[in-house]
Amino acid sequence: MSARLAVDIGGTFxxxxxxxxxxxxxxxxxxxxxxxxxxxxxGVRSILANAGLQPLDIEILIHGTTLATNAIIxxxxxxxxxxxxxxxxDVLALGNESRYDQYDLNIVxxxxxxxxxxxxxxxERLDNTGQVLLPLDEAxxxxxxxxxxxxxxxxxxxxxxxxxxxxxxxxxxxxxLADALPAVPVSLSCEVSPEMREWERFSTTVANAYVQPLMAxxxxxLEAALKDMGMAAPxxxxxxxxxxxxxxxxxxxxxxxxxxxxxxxxxxxATIARQCGLGEVLSxxxxxTTAKICLIDNYRPQTSRSFEVAxxxxxxxxSGLPLRIPVIEMVEIGAxxxxxxxxxxxxxxxxxxxSAGADPGPACYGRGGTRPAVTDANLSLGRYDPxxxxxxxxxxxxxxxxxxxxxxxxxxxxxxxxxxxxGVVEMVEENMANAARVHAIESGKTYDGRTMIAFGGGGPVHxxxxxxxxxxxxxxxPSGAGVGSAIGFLRAPVGYExxxxxxxxxxxxxxxxxxxxxxxxxxxxxxxxxxxxxxxATQQSRMAFMxxxxxxxxxPVMLPARVLTQSDVAEIRALYxxxxxxxxxxxxxxxxxxxxxxxxxxxxxxxxESTTIVEPTSFAATPARHQAVRDTQSGEVANWGIFDxxxxxxxxxxxxxxxxxxxxxxxLVGPGWNARIDSFGxxxxxxxxxx
Numbered sequence: 008m009s010a011r012l013a014v015d016i017g018g019t020f021x022x023x024x025x026x027x028x029x030x031x032x033x034x035x036x037x038x039x040x041x042x043x044x045x046x047x048x049x050g051v052r053s054i055l056a057n058a059g060l061q062p063l064d065i066e067i068l069i070h071g072t073t074l075a076t077n078a079i080i081x082x083x084x085x086x087x088x089x090x091x092x093x094x095x096x097d098v099l100a101l102g103n104e105s106r107y108d109q110y111d112l113n114i115v116x117x118x119x120x121x122x123x124x125x126x127x128x129x130x131e132r133l134d135n136t137g138q139v140l141l142p143l144d145e146a147x148x149x150x151x152x153x154x155x156x157x158x159x160x161x162x163x164x165x166x167x168x169x170x171x172x173x174x175x176x177x178x179x180x181x182x183x184l185a186d187a188l189p190a191v192p193v194s195l196s197c198e199v200s201p202e203m204r205e206w207e208r209f210s211t212t213v214a215n216a217y218v219q220p221l222m223a224x225x226x227x228x229l230e231a232a233l234k235d236m237g238m239a240a241p242x243x244x245x246x247x248x249x250x251x252x253x254x255x256x257x258x259x260x261x262x263x264x265x266x267x268x269x270x271x272x273x274x275x276x277a278t279i280a281r282q283c284g285l286g287e288v289l290s291x292x293x294x295x296t297t298a299k300i301c302l303i304d305n306y307r308p309q310t311s312r313s314f315e316v317a318x319x320x321x322x323x324x325x326s327g328l329p330l331r332i333p334v335i336e337m338v339e340i341g342a343x344x345x346x347x348x349x350x351x352x353x354x355x356x357x358x359x360x361x362s363a364g365a366d367p368g369p370a371c372y373g374r375g376g377t378r379p380a381v382t383d384a385n386l387s388l389g390r391y392d393p394x395x396x397x398x399x400x401x402x403x404x405x406x407x408x409x410x411x412x413x414x415x416x417x418x419x420x421x422x423x424x425x426x427x428x429x430g431v432v433e434m435v436e437e438n439m440a441n442a443a444r445v446h447a448i449e450s451g452k453t454y455d456g457r458t459m460i461a462f463g464g465g466g467p468v469h470x471x472x473x474x475x476x477x478x479x480x481x482x483x484x485p486s487g488a489g490v491g492s493a494i495g496f497l498r499a500p501v502g503y504e505x506x507x508x509x510x511x512x513x514x515x516x517x518x519x520x521x522x523x524x525x526x527x528x529x530x531x532x533x534x535x536x537x538x539x540x541x542x543x544a545t546q547q548s549r550m551a552f553m554x555x556x557x558x559x560x561x562x563p564v565m566l567p568a569r570v571l572t573q574s575d576v577a578e579i580r581a582l583y584x585x586x587x588x589x590x591x592x593x594x595x596x597x598x599x600x601x602x603x604x605x606x607x608x609x610x611x612x613x614x615x616e617s618t619t620i621v622e623p624t625s626f627a628a629t630p631a632r633h634q635a636v637r638d639t640q641s642g643e644v645a646n647w648g649i650f651d652x653x654x655x656x657x658x659x660x661x662x663x664x665x666x667x668x669x670x671x672x673x674x675l676v677g678p679g680w681n682a683r684i685d686s687f688g689x690x691x692x693x694x695x696x697x698x
Contacts, residue, residue: 009066012054012240013496014047015268016072019295019345019365020464021046022490022671023054025065026497032058033490035464035671038365043074044229048236062238069496071245071267074225075218079120079265079328080317084217085161088125090151090180091209092168096126099213102206107325117319117328119210120217125158127151129180135510137173148180152187163188164216166196166209171508174198192219199260200331202604203508207313207331214316214330215262222261226254243501243539245271248310248333250502250610253538265316266334268492269299273308273335275495276460279485281306282687287457289443289479290337292491293465295345295382296362300443301337302450309450311336312506312552312563312606333504333606338446342438344382344465345369348412348431350419356427358435370411371403379415379427381435383408385468387428389636390666391673392649425637432639436469440476447477451590454479462491467674471663471692472639475677482680484690489671501543502610503535511602512556516576525549525571525607532609543611550606553583555598562586563606621686623658628684630665638664638678652690659684663692 010027016038025032034054039046047070055062078084089099099119108114119126129148132141155163163184170177174197181193194216200208230242244257247266257264269292276290280303290301290308302309314334315327341360345368351357358381363369369380371393385391386408393403409424417427447454458481461470467489470482487494505528511517529547536545547568552561564583567575584594630648637644650661652669660683661667663676667690674690676682682692 010058010060010064011067011069011497012051012065013069013271013493014050014071015271015490015493015496016043016047016070016074017268017294017296017492018073018077018362019343019368021050022493023050024487024490024493024497025054025058025060027058027060027064030058031487031494033487033493033671035490037368040364040366043072043225044232047229048232051233051236051238062233062236065238065240068233068238068240068242069245069251069499070229070242071271071492071496072225072264073268074264075222075261076265076316078218078221079214082120083221084120085220086125086159087121087162087164087213087217088127088155088158088160089121089164089166089209089213090127090129090148091166092132093128093130095168095205096123096128098205098209099126105325107320107323115319117317117326120213120328121164125160127154131167131176133167133169133173133176135169135172137169139173143176143179145179145183148183149187152184155188155191160191161220162216163191163193164196164209164213165193166205166212168205170195170197171201171203171208174201192216192223194219199262201507202331203510204331207329210329211262211331214328215260218261219258222264223258226258230254241539245496245499246333246502247314247335248502248504248608249274249308249335249499250504250608251496251499251539252501252503252535255538256503256535262330263332265330265332266314266337269301269337269339270335271492271495271499272299272462273301273303273337273495274499275462275485275491276301277303277306277308278495278498279460279483279689283483283689285458285483289454289457289459291439291443291459291461291466291470291473292463293439293461293469294343294463295465296341296343296364297339298342298439298442298463298465299337299339300439300446301335302447302452304452309336310334310563331506333506333608336450338442340438340442342381342435344385345380346435348379348381348384348416348434350416354420356416356420356430356434358431358438369408371405371408372401373404373407377411377414379408379411379431381431381465383411384428384431384435387412387425388432388639389634389644389647390468390675392634392668395668426642429637429639429642432469436472436476436639439469440473443473443477458483460485461674462488462672464489464672466491467672467690469675471675471677471680480694480696482692484674484692486688487671488674489669498613500610500613501536501539502608503532504606504608505532506604506606508604509602513576513580513600513602516573518571518573518576521605522570524605528605528607529609532607536609536611540611545609546612547607547609550608551579551602552604552606553600553602555587555595556601561603562590566605623656623684623686625658625660625683628655628659628661634666636664636666640678655684657684657686657688
């Protein structure tokens with residue numbers, strides 16, 4: 008029996024999941040921000056002890072981390088320089104001249120990761136077809152070496168105008184720098200983000216260079232520490248797009264790891280949806296620092312080619328640094344168990360985005376935190392048993408939670424600490440519900456008929472109330488929900504996506520050129536996947552990003568997974584019209600369509616999990632104990648039944664209000680909701696009108 012281990016480093020907790028044959032073990036440990044590998048090692052030791060295994064028993068370790076994201080947000084990456092085409096040093100600052108708030112006269116825009124003094128230029132120029140208009144001035148490149156040394160630059164990004172069409176100049180600069188500065192890593196835009204739009208391409212390349220030394224050093228330390236522990240298993244990294252890759256590839260393109268943890272959560276939800284035959288679900292992952300919401304249709308999460316990080320405007324699209332990488336599309340807000348509550352200048356309760364994290368953590372952790380967090384508010388309402396939190400490994404301090412709520416929320420508003428906690432919880436749930444509403448609207452979808460899959464440390468706690476607010480009548484809490492993202496890692500394929508730009512119009516479509524491009528992309532992606540697939544069968548998907556001539560944004564359209572012929576052009580155009588009508592109600596007849604770029608994904612084929620369902624006999628469950636809980640909707644305090652999840656057999660029925668407790672989380676079954684343990688051991692919660 009093989010043993011497979013997954014590790015997900017979050018802002019507050021590091022989650023681990025281990026599968027050995029048909030047994031699963033899970034655990035949570037506090038993240039160690041100063042040296043994340045220490046938390047990983049502590050968790051590995053703990054979970055191996057629980058499973059009765061040795062390090063050599065692990066066949067594969069899959070890892071996801073927020074380290075790259077946090078380094079960009081906190082501006083703790085390497086001192087980075089950008090070498091670009093003469094006359095274009097300010098592309099990073101100018102962006103595309105858009106404003107995320109048209110009417111804010113004092114608008115704050117995100118600062119580039121590279122200061123202007125380190126945005127260096129050399130004479131060279133290519134046209135949009137890749138033809139050389141001005142040869143690269145190699146002497147100018149050599150002249151930059153003393154500047155880079157004097158400024159103690161630790162990483163370099165290279166991005167030239169139209170470098171994605173012809174990479175010759177960028178690669179020559181890398182060769183020169185490799186000779187002059189062999190210890191300094193170099194990121195090329197033609198490799199990191201080979202697509203048109205120089206701002207997004209340069210921004211992505213700079214971000215990759217910015218986090219590359221940090222990520223490479225961390226991954227090397229982790230690998231060495233695991234080997235010292237006696238583990239010989241290969242380590243794979245979770246990518247933002249939902250695939251797995253080797254550490255070597257992750258060290259080369261660490262920017263692809265920025266959403267690795269949330270991606271695991273989306274895969275977890277998609278797996279549960281397929282297992283239960285749920286075609287349309289909402290993935291709701293609430294952890295210690297953030298909440299992530301993702302729409303999943305036909306068992307596939309939505310994907311995107313663009314992403315923003317380090318937004319300066321809270322939840323404001325366009326206020327962050329743009330990244331062009333494959334990501335699972337989701338909305339992420341600063342609403343987790345560690346999100347700090349406060350009263351703003353208008354006398355309103357605000358929650359997040361600042362988080363108490365793992366150190367010092369919420370006030371109730373007793374680690375020096377004095378400001379109230381969402382966990383403190385939940386504790387004040389009686390939602391947690393302070394002696395049994397995290398399986399009893401962490402005793403919560405109720406008095407500290409009440410004191411923090413009273414000082415920072417209750418006293419300014421004239422409320423008792425429990426009522427202040429009620430306000431905090433109601434506010435954070437409304438924030439999450441509002442984010443979910445906006446995400447559905449932006450995606451052109453609704454929540455009618457959807458099931459919410461709630462997981463993470465906080466998802467099952469807040470799932471029912473958020474579902475009520477957005478009109479969802481069914482919530483599913485899988486087993487292992489508290490470490491759902493880590494379990495998702497174990498369900499991910501080894502995969503890699505390659506994106507290239509090649510401008511085409513349907514009226515003049517060059518089938519041979521497109522087939523040649525796609526073949527090269529498949530070869531590149533296959534080489535990366537082969538490093539970790541160990542001969543497993545693979546599959547591929549192809550996608551084109553298209554728009555009507557004159558428009559500014561593209562929509563993705565799936566291409567047939569075969570060599571294209573001229574007869575396919577009309578079929579692809581028809582597919583575009585259907586997809587465009589789904590977004591914008593109707594196509595535009597008579598208008599030509601242009602293809603801006605192509606994406607190819609190669610991934611291993613995962614075996615389908617058994618979906619045989621045997622309905623268990625229903626019976627009323629008996630609570631293990633009772634606990635005084637304040638309902639957030641009515642504000643009333645009542646004794647709720649507390650049920651221990653490990654003791655609930657399939658078929659058990661729990662009538663709300665009640666709490667189902669387990670080591671990594673608690674599930675709240677609100678008033679007007681009923682829960683049933685299904686044949687998989689999942690908690691299936693439905694409104695009484697739908698039961």
